[in-house]
Amino acid sequence: MRTPVIAGNWKMYKTVNEALEYFTSFREKGEAEGVETVLCAPFVALPALVEAAKGSRIGIGAQNMHWEEEGAFTGEVGPSMLNAVGVPYVVIGHSERRTYFAETDEAVNKKTQSAISHDLVPIVCVGETLEEKEADRTQEVVREQVVKALAGLSSDEVTQVVLAYEPVWAIGSGKSATAEDAEEVIRFVRKTVADQYDQQVANDIRILYGGSVKPGNIDSFLEQPDIDGALVGGASLDADSFARLVEAAAKRGGEG
Numbered sequence: 001m002r003t004p005v006i007a008g009n010w011k012m013y014k015t016v017n018e019a020l021e022y023f024t025s026f027r028e029k030g031e032a033e034g035v036e037t038v039l040c041a042p043f044v045a046l047p048a049l050v051e052a053a054k055g056s057r058i059g060i061g062a063q064n065m066h067w068e069e070e071g072a073f074t075g076e077v078g079p080s081m082l083n084a085v086g087v088p089y090v091v092i093g094h095s096e097r098r099t100y101f102a103e104t105d106e107a108v109n110k111k112t113q114s115a116i117s118h119d120l121v122p123i124v125c126v127g128e129t130l131e132e133k134e135a136d137r138t139q140e141v142v143r144e145q146v147v148k149a150l151a152g153l154s155s156d157e158v159t160q161v162v163l164a165y166e167p168v169w170a171i172g173s174g175k176s177a178t179a180e181d182a183e184e185v186i187r188f189v190r191k192t193v194a195d196q197y198d199q200q201v202a203n204d205i206r207i208l209y210g211g212s213v214k215p216g217n218i219d220s221f222l223e224q225p226d227i228d229g230a231l232v233g234g235a236s237l238d239a240d241s242f243a244r245l246v247e248a249a250a251k252r253g254g255e256g
């Protein structure tokens with residue numbers, strides 16, 4: 001059985017103090033058995049959050065990293081630096097990085113490989129734009145992103161990856177995909193993994209939905225057989241609303 005993941009992506013929000021204040025109120029409510037809860041915060045808040053999260057079931061993640069160990073890459077943060085802080089997760093290939101920072105599928109692949117070889121769990125994002133959706137290219141685009149992101153990984157390594165299907169048009173728009181449409185794409189992603197590797201890898205890999213997930217719609221996604229949780233932007237910024245999402249996943253785990 002796949003353990004559900006509820007991951008918050010704060011994006012470029014919260015100072016260190018704001019992050020700690022949030023964590024104090026979130027910690028009790030956000031601790032749920034049977035759910036992997038993750039908070040992906042800006043780099044500067046990571047050391048304080050990792051310290052605050054010690055002894056809890058809440059994992060802390062970065063939102064990006066460079067693939068190289070170290071070097072003359074002004075402004076970048078490398079995988080060993082995340083290891084040294086004790087961060088277990090890293091978001092890779094978010095559409096905002098692809099769009100605003102020109103991140104290519106090749107870069108996403110190098111980062112994913114580097115994360116795996118540094119024992120970091122990569123949360124790898126894929127998803128089509130509105131234009132691609134309207135041109136009926138969703139499956140083609142998502143397939144290519146998935147295949148390229150995972151290229152060169154062994155079957156064992158692929159099962160350590162968490163994939164997140166985030167249709168670009170649903171991010172921050174208040175307009176989520178319907179649960180049925182998200183399920184259809186995610187089922188297709190799982191099939192893509194089965195075709196590239198084998199059925200066992202496809203059965204084991206966690207695939208999340210992201211894009212305007214809120215307490216009011218999370219259940220509809222979680223009830224889909226292939227959706228293993230959510231990657232959440234806006235609704236993760238408030239401790240109460242994020243805790244409600246974790247609770248929804250915990251409740252479902254209990255029922256299932």
Ligand SMILES: O=C(CO)COP(=O)(O)O
Binds near residue numbers: 094166213232235
């Ligand atoms: O980009 C997202 C998570 O990575 C989704 O953002 P929203 O939940 O704000 O739509």
